[in-house]
Amino acid sequence: MRSEAAVRPTLPTLLMLSAATLGLSCGSARAQTMSADEAAALRAEIASLKAQLQRMEQKLEAAVAAPPPVATSAPVPAEPAPAPAATEISWKGSPQLSSDGRTFKAKGRIQADAGYVTHPNGLSDRGLGYAAEMRRIRLGGEGSLSKAFGYKLELELSDNAVDLVDTFVTWKNGPWHLALGNQNQFQALDELTGDTTGSTMERAAFTDAFNFERRLGLSAQYEKADWLLQAGLFADDIDALANSADGPDGGDENNSYGVDGRVVYAPKLGRTQLHLGASAHWRDLKRLSEAGTRYAQRPYLHTSNSRLIGTGVLDVRDEAHYGVEAAFVRGPLHGAAEAHWLESDLAIGPTPRFFGGYAELGYFFTGETRGYGGGIFERTKTARPLGAGGFGALQASLRYDYLDMNDRGVVGGRQDAWIAALIWQPIDYLRFNLNHGWLSYGDAVPLANGDRSYRVRTTGARMELDF
Template identity: 50%
Template sequence: MTKVTKACLLAAVALVAATPAYAQDDENQRFEGAPRIGSTEGWSIKPRGRVQYDVGHVDAPDGVAGDFGWMDELRRARIGVEGTAPGGFGYTFELELADGIAEITDAIVTYKAAPPLTFTVGQHNNFQSLEELTSSRFSTFVERSAFTDAFNFERRLGASATYARGPITAQAGVFVDNLRDLDDGDDTISLDGRFVYAPRVGATQLHFGASAHWRDNGDLVDRGTTTRYRQRPLIHATDVRFIATPALPVDAETNYGLEAAVIHGPFHAVAEAHWLDTDTRTGAEPSLFGGYVELGWFITGETRGYRGARFDRTRVRRGGAIEEGGFGAVQVAVRYDHLDLSSNGVTGGRQAGWQAGLTWIPTDHVRFLANYARLDYRDARLPAAGGDRDYAVDVFAVRAQLDF
């Protein structure tokens, strides 16, 4: 555990210990998956966390090197706190406890300057895409679209502002690096922005968005650090990447994306496209691309949640014990997921993913997901028998999840 992690963990414990207990103030208590306790002065505190356990199977062609077959993983195990403080301030602190380590995911302080304007300081997402900004607790499939990992999206330390009024949301910020990499002294910096127009037309929720990002990698290349763009096959439990670029001396990245979504009753549709242009020392400047189209239907009649320019929690119409008639929500979904890592002399391979998903949500805070994917590869990094690099891989994955 790093010194930064230890310090933040101690700070979180101290925060919980120092926050006044308002257990006797019944009017300022409510349950949101976990108890939120507050006071009339503006203080509040609520524990938060999630556990996601995955099991999957990867079936690759003969001759492909790697550890395939059945595998399992504690995908995420997080614990933290969130709340408010007098004067319009708020806070969120969360630790990732999977893989036997403690790593900070979110560590932010917010300030609501006025009803439409909020400032945020700390480690948080830098507005990369609708798919990335939507919490893994509410995603349709076990893993997000391939481009989000391939393009190295992650939370970073920075300062940002969000303007939200009616259907308009505008976000912009300046960021450095993830907390775990701050000791590297690489002087990286990025400028990030996103604009969303999300009108509600009758019973239909629409979403149209665009984002733009520029990142300077500082002296990473001078210190011998290179960048790779690569992706796993739908499930995180395997370390095998069928497509990957070679290690590149990347000085800077410029990327931009487009988002569109619609929610109407039990149906939803969403599509995104994202482009990443790189500036390298080799003279090659590959332009990489990823995107997806997704369709979903709650056969039990629920509506996919949406709030704050991203997808949110789905509220179950008939939750609770099955013997009492509370079966929960059932959703079916399909997705086409495309990732192209070959461009301008750089061969990283192409992936076309055809995916189907079934999700059961017995209560608002419990989910079970089952996914199947047929992934077609071209110019795969790993050759099959006879040296063939054009082949297909079948993947099955299930997840059990609880959050609060």
């Protein structure tokens, strides 16, 4: 369809039509008197005039259609400023915010326990029997300030006190990872694995008896392919660094220090994830040795505050301990084993060597595979959550746990324990843990008749929410 502009008459067109009409009229009027040659010349002149008028009309239309020229001296308008980066929200147990390379994720943990420890005949101990507690309440957050710098801050209510747990700043560059703050010292696989991802309610007996804890320090790790190397220089735990720990005579008992290292080789062989590791640690207690050190252990459950085995208070100048680790994951089957030795250099007398270790096997009846990464066991993802067409994840494990604190004149006692655990995870981030233990003691707290070898049984249950 032709546009309105294409059919609208223009001034050149009207002139051309008027001239043509006038020429035709004149030609008709003179046709009777002019010769044929004169008429032909007049027609040619009219045709030439019409062609000129058509060219003029085409130039005029082109000039009207073209945009007006931009003056070269006029300023070029600036480009609009980019819009601020949008904040993205994702869900990883709790909302995770990310914007312009920065992230933040709230973290929390709730663990409520109930437990029962049998009374050996002839032992009067109010710390045994039934008890319930809020095992842990933890709140905090973690995130990144840029691609290289990150942070983590967590506060925990446990044993009716508020403590700093993981609280540090991190720096990452390729395979390198640095952390500065309150953190673990790469002691052992079972210690480094989170308490909400472990295969039993409590960790191996040696981790508590040998006083494993977080400490303030600087750590570095290098992870590439199947290898993980970790090392750090550490001061003391947060409580020892506080002025309230100085005692009545003061002294600022915060000058202890130690070095720690761990190496892990974790190849993947077909469907099997392997884990082989070793760690070594040394610590000079400095003025803390004046207060003395004791190594002791509960009857498995944390709901009991009793220590049925333990050394007396020892004047320990420095500690050296080392351990080996092995683990595997293959489909729903998983297993782990560790051995750990602690040598305590006493101010007077020989250096005793204590030993602890465990071995376990576990299985997911619902087909899940136990999570693993970064040299530790991680969270397991539920394959078929409850309420979404499934039952959740059901895991069972059996552990043998051994601890011996008798050596070179120091009698701290021995423990043999079998721990059976059944863990139901209906949905991700929520677990229900049921444990039963059979514990045999030697050189333990004596009964009324003086007997120091006896048995106890424990039953514990835990609800745990972790995000």
